[in-house]
Amino acid sequence: MLILSACTGVQSPLAPAGDQASALHMLLIVMTVVCGLVYLLVMGGLVWALMRARSRRRKDEGRAEKRVDRALHVAAGVIVVGLTILITASFFADRALFATRGQDAMAVRVTGHQWWWRIEYRDPASGRWIETANELHLPLGRTTRVELTSGDVIHSFWVPNVSGKIDMIPGRRNLLDLTPRRTGWFRGACTEFCGAQHAHMAFDVKVEAPADFDLWLKTQAAPAASGAPVTGRGAQLFATKCAACHRIRGTSATGRAGPDLTHIAARRSIAAGTLPMTRGALQGWIAQPQALKPGTSMPAVPLLPADADALAAYLARLR
Ligand code: HEC
Ligand SMILES: [Cu+2]
Structure with a gap:
């Protein structure tokens, strides 16, 4: 199962691609090795004791007692050494997770919703918040400080390759640094x-060179109208049927x-x-969201197939 979970490496703490994930990976290895050795020692001791007991039954009570005494001393030593290693490793892993906390970091807000992610970036130029969803971009080698909260129930945010996980709790702000x-x-x-669609609450993470990231953020900050035609049948349909819930900056849709x-x-x-x-x-999603993700907060809006197609064509141009 371990091998299977790590085989693609896009969602795995066994393939660390960030400082925080590397610290946790090291802790995982230390814990597995120490606990594995203790397990082998205990099992080996058990087998040894059983074999001894069988070969010389009740031969020499005094010597047997001494042996038990010695075994207990070894066990105590193993426990003390093992726990000391584990405590030290966990202390250093914990420090590594918070090593960037005092420093300047890029601010991103992520809000969990049943069952999607609202993501907001602070525009370094204007100080405004730029909103997007379900896709997190991170600049390589820089620290991003994600501020996490929830709009409804408790969710939890985890990008296993980059960092550890932390809960998203309504009314609270939790911070997580990603490097x-x-x-x-x-x-x-x-x-x-x-909730029912918890398994369909994932997001894509793209780590890119800082220059590419800056370009991406600039594109995200711009309204849709600058790059795509926002007129035509699809745009009209959107304004009447979808604008109450969705925003397309640069148009009248502000939901x-x-x-x-x-x-x-x-x-x-x-x-x-x-x-x-x-x-x-x-098009499939717009026509029947409830069939693809039963229970989602997006209702099935009654549409003719041609209308769903026009809406899909319109949205597909919003790059
Ligand atoms: C009652 C509010 C509501 C209405 C009306 C609505 N939506 Fe949605 N829409 C949502 C919610 C909530 C989600 C997130 C659902 C999820 O992922 O579980 C969503 C998701 C989407 C997505 C996927 C977005 C992403 O980032 O992955 C698209 C595309 C979309 N809606 C298009 C439309 C179109 C087109 C219409 C009009 C026909 C429409 N929606 C009407 C609430 C609404
Ligand atoms: Cu969730």
């Missing part, structure tokens, strides 16, 4: 059972109940990692 050291796509997930769709087509997946980002998947 990635390897570029690429990773997968994050909700790790606190939060906040669902994900910000300003640059939806630039994302890698739809509905918190449920479907890949393609025009066909968009």
Whole structure:
């Protein structure tokens, strides 16, 4: 099972790609080795004792008692040494997790919702918050401080390759520092059972070079209108049927109940990692979200197939 869980490496604490995950990985190895050795020692001792007991039964009571005494001393020694190693390793791992806490870091807010992620970046230029959803971008080698909370029930935020996990609790702000050291796509997930579609509450994580990240953030900060035509049938339908829940900056759609769709087509997946980002998947999602993710807060809006297609075509242009 361990091998299977690590074989792709996009969602695995066994393939660390960040400072915090490396510290936890080291702790995991130390704990496995120490506990493994203790286990082997205990089992070996047991087998040895059974064999001795069988070969010389009740031969010499005094010597047997002495042997038991010696074995107990060895066991006590193993426990003291083992626990000292574990405590030391856990102390240093813990320090590594909070090593960046006093430093300046990029601020990102992530809010858990049943069953998607609202993600907001602080624009370094204007100080404004830029909203997106379900996809977290991180600049390589820089520390990002994620401020976590929830809009409904308790969720938990975990990107196993980059850092440890921490709960998202309504009315509380929890902080988690992420310092990635390897570029690429990773997968994050909700790790606190939060309702029927908990398993469909994942997000994509992209670690990229700082220059690429800055470019991405600039694109995200811009309204949709600057890059894509926001007129036509799809745009009209959106304004009447979807704008109450979704925002597309640069248009009249300002709803906040669902994900910000300003640059939806630039994302890698739809509905918190449920479907890949393609025009066909968009159309399927718009036509029947309840069939793909039963219980989701997005209702099935009655639409003609041609209308769902026009909406998908419109959204697919919002890069
Ligand atoms: C009652 C509010 C509501 C209405 C109306 C609504 N949506 Fe949604 N929408 C949501 C919510 C909530 C989600 C997140 C669902 C999830 O992932 O579980 C969502 C998700 C989406 C997504 C995926 C976004 C992402 O980041 O993955 C798309 C695309 C979308 N909606 C399009 C539409 C379109 C097009 C319409 C109009 C036909 C529409 N929605 C109407 C609430 C709504
Ligand atoms: Cu959740």
